[in-house]
Amino acid sequence: MSSFAQRNAHFDRLFATNNLFWLGxxxxxxxxxxxxxxxxxxxxxxxxxHAYAPPGGFTALSRGIVADLGLPQDAAAxxxxxxxxxxxxxxxxxxxxxxxxxVTTDPGWKWPMQFAQQAGADVREIPIYDPAAGYRLxxxxxxxxxxxxxxxxxxVDPNNPLxxxxxxxxxxxxxxxxxxxxxxxxxxxxxxxxxxNHVLAADLYPEGAITxxxxxxxxxxxxxxxxxxxxxxxxxxxxxxxxxATLGSSVVAQRAAQAGLAVKKEWxxxxxxxxxxxxxxxxxxxxxxxxxxxxxxxxxxxxxxxECVELGLRPEALATVYAQxxxxxxxxxxxxxxxxxxxxxxSTTVPSEWVDAFxxxxxxxxxxxxxxxxxxxxx
Ligand SMILES: Cc1ncc(COP(=O)(O)O)c(C=O)c1O
Numbered sequence: 001m002s003s004f005a006q007r008n009a010h011f012d013r014l015f016a017t018n019n020l021f022w023l024g025x026x027x028x029x030x031x032x033x034x035x036x037x038x039x040x041x042x043x044x045x046x047x048x049x050h051a052y053a054p055p056g057g058f059t060a061l062s063r064g065i066v067a068d069l070g071l072p073q074d075a076a077a078x079x080x081x082x083x084x085x086x087x088x089x090x091x092x093x094x095x096x097x098x099x100x101x102x103v104t105t106d107p108g109w110k111w112p113m114q115f116a117q118q119a120g121a122d123v124r125e126i127p128i129y130d131p132a133a134g135y136r137l138x139x140x141x142x143x144x145x146x147x148x149x150x151x152x153x154x155x156v157d158p159n160n161p162l163x164x165x166x167x168x169x170x171x172x173x174x175x176x177x178x179x180x181x182x183x184x185x186x187x188x189x190x191x192x193x194x195x196x197n198h199v200l201a202a203d204l205y206p207e208g209a210i211t212x213x214x215x216x217x218x219x220x221x222x223x224x225x226x227x228x229x230x231x232x233x234x235x236x237x238x239x240x241x242x243x244x245a246t247l248g249s250s251v252v253a254q255r256a257a258q259a260g261l262a263v264k265k266e267w268x269x270x271x272x273x274x275x276x277x278x279x280x281x282x283x284x285x286x287x288x289x290x291x292x293x294x295x296x297x298x299x300x301x302x303x304x305x306x307e308c309v310e311l312g313l314r315p316e317a318l319a320t321v322y323a324q325x326x327x328x329x330x331x332x333x334x335x336x337x338x339x340x341x342x343x344x345x346x347s348t349t350v351p352s353e354w355v356d357a358f359x360x361x362x363x364x365x366x367x368x369x370x371x372x373x374x375x376x377x378x379x
Contacts, residue, residue, distance in 0.1 A: 003377075006377060006379075007379045010377070010378075010379050011379070014328060017326065019326060020326055020327075020328060021326060021327040021328065021350065021354040021357060021358070022328055022347070022350065022354075023322075023327055023328055023329050023346050023347045023350060023354060023355070023358055024319075024328035024329050024330040024345070024346075024347060025222070025328075025330070025347065026160065026191070026217055026301065026302055026303050026347045026349070027216060027217065027220070027222040027347065027349070028216070028217055028218065028219065028220030028222070028271065028302070028349035028350075029220065029349065029350045029351065029354070030220060030270075030271060030274060030349060030350070030351065032220060033259075033260065033263050033266075033267050035259045035262065035263050036219070036256050036259045036260050036263070038259070039255045039256055039258065039259035040252050040255060040256050040259075042255070043251060043252045043255040043256075044252060048251055049250075049251045049252055051251070052247045052248045053080075053248030053249060053250070053251050053254060054248055055240070055243070055245070055246050055247065055248055056077075056078075056079050056080060056236075056240065057078065057079065057080025057228070057248070057249060057254060058080070058254050058258070060258060061078075061080060061254050061257055061258050061261075062077060062078040062079070062080060062228070063078075064257075064258060064261040065078040065213055065228050065230060065261070066078050066230060068261055068264065069189075069200060069202070069211060069213070069230060070200070070203075071200070071202055071203075071211075071230065075206060075232055075233075076202065076206070076230055076231065076232055076233075077230070077231070077232075077233050077236045078213065078228040078229070078230045078236075079228060079229050079230075079236050079239060079240060079243060080226070080227075080228050080245065080248075080249045080254065081226075081227050081228055081229060081243060081244075081245050081249060082225040082226070082227070082244070082245055082249050082250070083214065083216060083222075083225045083226060083227040084188065084190050084212045084213060084214035084216070084227035084228075085111055085227070086225075086227065086243070086244060086245065087212050087213070087227050087228060087229035088111065088112040088115060088186070088188065088212055088229075089111075089112075089115045089244070090229060090239050090242045090243045090244070091152070091184075091186055091210055091212075091229060091239060092112060092115035092116045092118075092119050092121075092152070093115065093119055093242045094238055094239050094241075094242040095119075095151045095152055095184060096115070096116045096119035096120060096121035096151055096152065097119060097120050097121065097151075098120035098121075099120075099149060100120070100121045100122070100149050100150070100151035100152075101121055101122040101123070101124055101147070101149050101150050101151065102116035102117075102121040102122070102123050102124070102150075102151065102152045102154060103124045103126065103142070103145050103146055103150055103152070103153045103154070103183075104123070104124070104125055104126070104153070104154040104155070104156075105125065105126050105127075105128045105137050105155070105156070105159065106125035106126065106127050106128065106129070106336050106338055106339070107128070107129060107159070107160075107161055107162060107332075107335040107336040107339060107340075108125070108154070108156050108159065108160075108335070108336075109156050109160055109188065109335070110334075110335065112154055112186075112188075113125070113154075116152065116154075121151060121152075124145050126141050126142070126145050127338065127339075128141075128159075128162075129162075129336070129338070129339040129342070131295065134164065135159075135162045135164050135295070135296055136164050136166065136170070137155070137166075137170075137174075139170065139173035139174065139177060142173075142174055142177050143177050146177055146178070146181045146183060147181055148181055148182065150178075150181050150182075150183040151183055151184065152183060152184050152185075152186050153174065153177070153178045153183050153184070153185050153186065154186045154188065155174065155185065155186070155187055155188065155201070156188045156190070156191075157171075157187060157188065157189065157191075157192075157198075158191040158192070158194065158195050158198070158299075158300035158301045159301070160190070160191060160301055160303070160335070161301075161303065161305050161330070161332070161335045161343075161345045162296055162299075162305065163296045163298075163299025163300050163301040163303065163304060163305070164296060164300065165195040165196070165197070165198060165300035166199065167197075167199065168199045171199045171201055171204060172204055174201070175201055175204040175205035175208075175209065178205065178208060179205055179208060183208070184208050184209070184210050184235075185201045185205055185208055185209045185210070186210050186212065187200065187201040187202065187209055187210065187211050187212065188212040189211055189212060189213060189214075190212065190213075190214040190216070190217055191217060191300065191301040191302065193217070193218040193268055194217070194218070194272065194275065194299075194300055194301050194302045195300040195301075196298075196300060198300075202230070202231070206232055207232060209231070210229060210230075210231045210235060211229070211230040211231065212227070212228075212229055212230075213227055213228040213229070213230055214227045215227060215253075215256075215257045215260065217302055217349065218260075218264075218267075218268060218271065219256075219257065219260040219264075219267070220349070221253060221256055221257065221260070224250060224252070224253035224256060225249070225250060225253060226249055226250060226253035226254060226256070226257050271349060274348075274349070274351075274352060275302050275348040275349045276298065276348075277352060278348035278349075278350065278352055278355040279297070279298055279299060279304055279348050280298075281352070281355050281356060281359055282294065282304055282306070282346055282348070282355060282358070282359060283297050283304070284359075285358075285359035285362050286306055286362070288363075289311075289362065289363060289366065291308075291310040291311040292306060292307065292308055292310070292311060292366075293306070293307050293310075294306055294307075295307055295343075299348075302347060302348050302349040303345050303346060303347045303348055304345070304346055304348065305332070305343040305344070305345050305346075306343060306344050306345075306346060307342055307343045308342070308343065308344060308366075309341065309342040309343070311366065313366060313369055313370065314341065314369070314375070315331040315332050315333065315340065315341065315342075315343060315344045316331045316333070316375045316378055317369040317370070317372040317375060318331075318344055318365060318366065318369045319331045319344060319378055320369070320372055320375050320376065320378070321365045321368045321369045321372060322358070322361070322365055325361055325365070327354070327357065327358055327361070329344050329345065329346050329358070330344060330345040330346075330347075331344055331378050332344060332345065333378075334378075334379070346358060
């Protein structure tokens with residue numbers, strides 16, 4: 001089987017697993033808000049999906065996203081895409097070309113690097129897995145890696161998988177550096193709503209920041225594929241011809257997203273309560289096992305990483321054992337070949353029973369993982 005066919009079969013198997021505990025993809029599995037469900041039912045019953053949505057998305061939804069970010073409607077616009085990943089692909093296709101470079105962090109999120117490379121850019125990954133620097137990109141590192149050929153500085157903030165979130169001072173420095181070399185600051189804010197305090201680059205660098213917005217994590221719409229790219233009108237005009245959603249994104253998904261925005265405050269209060277409780281439960285379970293640790297706590301994302309390198313344990317072995325027990329967690333190598341042998345990642349926007357099962361199994365899963373020699377390919 002080709003490696004793509006294998007990858008597809010892997011996720012097909014996961015979907016076909018009854019009662020799988022999805023703790024690996026930072027998706028949100030909490031029962032949906034009744035208003036979101038009703039919006040989808042209403043849309044289906046009205047059969048409005050027979051028509052294509054507007055190419056940039058329903059105006060009410062675009063404006064709702066801009067308002068949710070707290071950006072001025074006259075200065076910023078949102079282009080609706082099939083998830084944040086399609087927004088990232090659109091930006092890379094529009095701006096990357098041979099002779100340019102794309103600067104990002106390691107760890108970070110791998111798909112945009114692939115998009116940038118495909119468009120001909122040279123990808124520069126700056127290592128940030130360093131406790132001495134608080135697992136954060138420093139302005140000095142960015143300054144050393146950015147130059148006049150840098151077209152995009154791609155920051156995942158809060159960082160997936162680390163869960164760190166940049167301060168206003170740091171973000172100001174990053175924006176200044178990007179502005180200084182004439183680069184766009186591509187600010188992937190997929191996990192923004194889980195952060196204690198989040199600073200938007202768009203507030204500091206309105207003419208050059210491009211904000212990536214997702215409905216997968218805070219609202220739980222991953223399988224519906226809906227997200228957006230938000231930037232000043234001039235940038236959106238440039239991006240629009242590169243969007244693959246030129247016939248519009250899913251009508252039903254957009255209705256769900258609109259309903260989600262209307263109940264966001266109430267919804268997120270409950271989501272945060274559960275996911276913070278889940279983070280605490282994982283930390284408590286990990287702290288009982290010498291050699292295992294949660295290096296970044298609390299996480300500003302809906303996930304935590306668990307370091308297992310001191311135990312001499314391969315993350316893939318632990319992920320394999322958990323998979324055999326109906327629990328999906330993520331091996332670090334999904335995010336970073338360089339640091340991936342150090343950790344696994346566990347998602348927290350899930351029912352607490354799922355996290356409790358993970359915690360209960362942990363001591364035994366570690367023992368079992370030591371005996372695993374035959375590790376199937378994980379993706
Ligand atoms: C940093 C980051 N950006 C974007 C995405 C994809 O978001 P979406 O589901 O909206 O395409 C993910 C998903 O895991 C992510 O971690």
